Amino acid sequence: MFKTPILLITFNRPEHTRRVLTQILQQEPQDLYVCQDGAREGNDNDRVKCQEERDVVKELTDAYAVGHKDFRLHTLYQKQNLGCGPGPSAGITWFFENVEQGIIIEDDCVLADSGFRFYEELLNRYKDDERISAITATNLHLKWKSSRSPYLFSTVGAGTLGCWAGWARAWKKFDYFITAWDDEKQREVLRKNFEREEYYAYYTYIFNSCRKKQNHMWDYQWFFAKMLHGTMTIVATKNMVSNIGFDAAGTHTQSSFRLANFPLYETKFPMKEVPVKRDALFDWVVFHRYYSPKKKSLMLRVVLKAIDVLYRR
Secondary structure, eight states, X not given: OBOSOEEEEESSOHHHHHHHHHHHHHTOBSEEEXXXXXXXXXXXXXXXXXXXXXXXXXXXXXXXXXXXXXXXEEEEEOSXXXXXXXXXXXXXXXXXXXXXXXXXXXXXXXXXXXXXXHHHHHHHHTTTOTTEEEEEOOOTTXXXXXXXXXXXXXXXXXXXXXXXXXXXXXXXXXXXXXXXXXXXXXXXXXXXXXXXXXXXXXXXXXXXXXXXXXXXXXXXXXXXXXXXXXXXXXXXXXXXXXXXXOSTTOSSOOSOOTTSSOOOOOOOSSOOOOOSOXXXXXXXXXXXXXXXXXXXXXXXXXXXXXXXXXXXX
């Protein structure tokens, strides 16, 4: 059986959950954790769909347990709606209170089959390396020097899109309210860790938003914790995650956009070990292609295209 614990984060999309959970169970996990935020008050559709979600989980795991005696299912079903920020973060905290390391998958993320082994091997390989705080099989650029190595190390270029892996030791630094942002000395530490002023300037607006009363974000706070402590994220050099949730059932994005339905690539094993050094060029390319709000100059577009020719393969 697959030994690494897996957390499935769900809400009110039973059709998506059926597809994602079916794939998870095909990996033959020993420990599966499932968390679900509660239905929004006065929302009858939520009430029905949330129950359907739980029914899907029970149906599939009951059938799976028949042939897997050592299988353990752990559930955290919220009675009240916490929101898109507190709900998932509470589930992840619960997960890491029970396990030392594991894989987190939201109910709209499909992971390449080799992605499970990718996560497991790297969780074990870097479990004691404090320089690394997370692993993501999502590559926003789809491919990057993939013929040279199976993974790289990143800061601002690492995107999870709802599927990542990590350790309890790193999640302990997570603060939903990012209170350190109010401390001028901590801000200077963060500015230094960003290394480029344009990165810091971009995220300043986002961190200010996180400090305001809101309940729809948690991943930016997780990114804040990683950057504040000067850690890196491992990124697969070939994308292995596809987000299928950008449709009419989505909470935030209800139509397809450029980060939806990424193509999936498989990774070959055994994976060679990569020197622990941030790929600054990858971070710069991802930032300017996918994050920077500034209009790209002709020169920048030419440079990005040239870099793609050299490294996006």
